[in-house]
Amino acid sequence: MEVGVERRGNARVIAVKGRIDHLNASAFHEQLTPHLQHCRSNGDGIVLDLSALDYISSAGLRIFMMAAKQARAQGGRIAVAQMQALVQEIFEISHFHLVYEIFTTTDEAVAALNRQPETAGT
Amino acid sequence: MQIRFWGTRGSLPAPLTTDAIRVKLAAALTAAQNVRLETPAAIDDFIAQLPFSVSGTFGGDSSCVEIIDNEDNHVICDLGSGARRYGAEMLRRHGPEQPQTYHVFMSHLHWDHIMGFPFFTPAFIPGNRILIHGCHPNLEAAFRRQHGAPSFPVDFNQLPASIEFVQLQPGVSADIAGYRITPLLQRHAGDSSGYRFEKTGKCVVYSTDSEHRTENTRETEAFAAFFRNADLVIFDAMYSLADAVSVKEDWGHSSNIIGVELCQLAGAKRLCLFHHEPVFGDIQLEDILRQTRRLEEITRDGAPLEIISAWDGLVVDL
Ligand SMILES: [Zn+2]
Ligand SMILES: [Zn+2]
Numbered sequence: 156m157e158v159g160v161e162r163r164g165n166a167r168v169i170a171v172k173g174r175i176d177h178l179n180a181s182a183f184h185e186q187l188t189p190h191l192q193h194c195r196s197n198g199d200g201i202v203l204d205l206s207a208l209d210y211i212s213s214a215g216l217r218i219f220m221m222a223a224k225q226a227r228a229q230g231g232r233i234a235v236a237q238m239q240a241l242v243q244e245i246f247e248i249s250h251f252h253l254v255y256e257i258f259t260t261t262d263e264a265v266a267a268l269n270r271q272p273e274t275a276g277t
Numbered sequence: 278m279q280i281r282f283w284g285t286r287g288s289l290p291a292p293l294t295t296d297a298i299r300v301k302l303a304a305a306l307t308a309a310q311n312v313r314l315e316t317p318a319a320i321d322d323f324i325a326q327l328p329f330s331v332s333g334t335f336g337g338d339s340s341c342v343e344i345i346d347n348e349d350n351h352v353i354c355d356l357g358s359g360a361r362r363y364g365a366e367m368l369r370r371h372g373p374e375q376p377q378t379y380h381v382f383m384s385h386l387h388w389d390h391i392m393g394f395p396f397f398t399p400a401f402i403p404g405n406r407i408l409i410h411g412c413h414p415n416l417e418a419a420f421r422r423q424h425g426a427p428s429f430p431v432d433f434n435q436l437p438a439s440i441e442f443v444q445l446q447p448g449v450s451a452d453i454a455g456y457r458i459t460p461l462l463q464r465h466a467g468d469s470s471g472y473r474f475e476k477t478g479k480c481v482v483y484s485t486d487s488e489h490r491t492e493n494t495r496e497t498e499a500f501a502a503f504f505r506n507a508d509l510v511i512f513d514a515m516y517s518l519a520d521a522v523s524v525k526e527d528w529g530h531s532s533n534i535i536g537v538e539l540c541q542l543a544g545a546k547r548l549c550l551f552h553h554e555p556v557f558g559d560i561q562l563e564d565i566l567r568q569t570r571r572l573e574e575i576t577r578d579g580a581p582l583e584i585i586s587a588w589d590g591l592v593v594d595l
Contacts, residue, residue, distance in 0.1 A: 177491045177492055177493075177494055177497045177538075178494060180491075184492075210576070212538055213489075213491045213518055213522075213532070213534050213535045213538055214491040214492035214497075216518060216519075216522070216534075217490075217491070217492055217522045218492070220519065220522045220523055224523070241575050241576075244571065244572070244575055245534075245572065245575075245576075247568075248533075248534065248568045248569070248571065248572045249517060249518035249519055249532070249534050250517040250518065250519035250520065251518070251519050253519060254519050254523070
């Protein structure tokens with residue numbers, strides 16, 4: 156598992172490569188944590204670029220859940236983009252598609268996160 | 278070895294409703310349009326090809342699973358509401374005149390796992406011997422309390438059968454009724470125990486009411502060892518993973534995803550989804566089974582793992 160980070164406007168694009176399973180989920184969590192602190196209202200949005208993620212187990216998904224919870228609590232936005240077919244199916248079967256905003260491409264996710272959040276009507 | 282499921286529902290019995298039966302009937306009649314159903318055999322064939330959610334039901338009794346060998350030992354896991362029909366079947370088979378010995382293995386003492394005992398007829402027949410095994414120190418107290426006034430009219434002391442409580446230790450194997458039985462401590466409110474049963478080269482693991490933290494490597498390896506090469510793993514798959522790690526975190530239950538992962542790590546042959554969420558109907562449970570089979574297929578690395586979903590009345594040959 157490898158993690159690469161790139162800033163694009165107000166979005167931090169975190170590319171995750173390889174597999175996340177019970178053996179390296181904690182290491183993944185450690186690498187994600189410093190970025191999560193900045194994922195807040197008026198801070199950075201996070202896009203998890205999963206184009207090179209080959210597999211994710213329940214242990215990895217648990218970290219994804221913790222990240223989503225923390226971002227939400229801080230008023231920040233976090234999304235996933237460009238999932239491989241296998242990872243997308245795992246997201247659906249585990250119901251994580253109900254937890255995360257999912258974008259087909261990283262560009263779309265970055266654009267969405269850089270847009271001002273719409274204010275609620277009425 | 279053979280496994281018979283008498284109760285498969287989690288938390289609370291969940292009887293089928295008239296509305297649910299009407300949905301099944303409507304689906305069956307819709308499917309029957311333009312089908313010739315003129316003989317009983319044709320009707321049977323037609324029913325057999327319907328989806329299980331239409332022709333059957335996963336059922337509504339709470340946890341009770343029988344382990345059958347060819348020596349007529351009576352071994353069951355948990356005394357949920359399914360124990361009522363199990364007891365009735367034993368009485369039908371053996372009659373009141375032939376004393377029997379029952380070995381019960383308790384995962385834990387939550388209501389849904391003990392509530393069948395007041396209606397377990399073998400306890401009301403003198404000469405029967407019922408040995409209730411478990412790792413909880415308050416095993417006996419929980420059963421006595423359930424039978425006490427004002428909750429039940431027959432006091433525990435009035436039960437004619439001989440009832441004994443046998444304390445087991447997690448991680449310490451015991452030889453009972455010809456089985457090598459190993460309990461394992463599981464994460465659940467007030468703790469629960471899983472049991473690994475081995476006999477004549479066959480192995481079944483009963484592991485319900487257990488929450489898993491798979492990122493805890495040591496714990497994951499311990500469960501993989503517990504499930505190692507099992508012919509069947511009966512697994513608490515009550516919630517979706519997303520629910521189990523968020524709104525229902527610390528509720529003490531697991532998911533189909535973790536069941537597949539642990540069985541794959543363990544090289545188990547068959548996974549049985551168990552302790553079904555009471556709010557799920559048959560269509561939803563069938564959907565979960567289909568998705569779980571798909572997950573196994575796309576994550577398979579080695580021999581295939583067969584996935585089944587428990588229903589009241591299901592018999593599995595090992
Ligand atoms: Zn239960
Ligand atoms: Zn329980």
